Amino acid sequence: MKIAITSDHGGNNLRHEIIKLLTELGVEYDDLGPSTDESVDYSDYATPVANGVASGKYDRGILICGTGIGMSIAANKVKGIRCALVHDVFSAKATREHNNTNVLAMGERVIGPGLAREIVKTWLNTSFEGGRHERRVNKLMELEN
Numbered sequence: 001m002k003i004a005i006t007s008d009h010g011g012n013n014l015r016h017e018i019i020k021l022l023t024e025l026g027v028e029y030d031d032l033g034p035s036t037d038e039s040v041d042y043s044d045y046a047t048p049v050a051n052g053v054a055s056g057k058y059d060r061g062i063l064i065c066g067t068g069i070g071m072s073i074a075a076n077k078v079k080g081i082r083c084a085l086v087h088d089v090f091s092a093k094a095t096r097e098h099n100n101t102n103v104l105a106m107g108e109r110v111i112g113p114g115l116a117r118e119i120v121k122t123w124l125n126t127s128f129e130g131g132r133h134e135r136r137v138n139k140l141m142e143l144e145n
């Protein structure tokens, strides 16, 4: 599995923490920045990750900003993306099982690194259940047409 990860200035610290986790887990990733702590616009960073997942270059994406909200809104505007803003482990599991999300957004100003690490581990390790959820996800994707 290959992951693309990014943040804005509001998510830099947590992004570095999650990169440490991906390295520990042996998960392949590309860090799409930013490379400084300067103030940047979250949509400029969410879009390359979302496009990379939509095109198949990456299997999944992880987005971090102050709240996770701006990043998740931006990602969900890209065709093929199902991004969930997640701040608890239950939702991390459910959004993989039920929504087959391919992008995860989190807010550094909302949760601490310990919980964020558990969320990422759960989200990466949980499979889509398919069945009735496949029908529902297909209906979601039809909304793009």
Ligand code: RB5
Pocket (backbone or CB within 6 Å): 008, 009, 010, 011, 042, 065, 066, 067, 068, 069, 070, 071
């Ligand atoms: C940046 O100050 C902040 O607005 C951003 O990180 C994010 O929370 C937006 O949704």
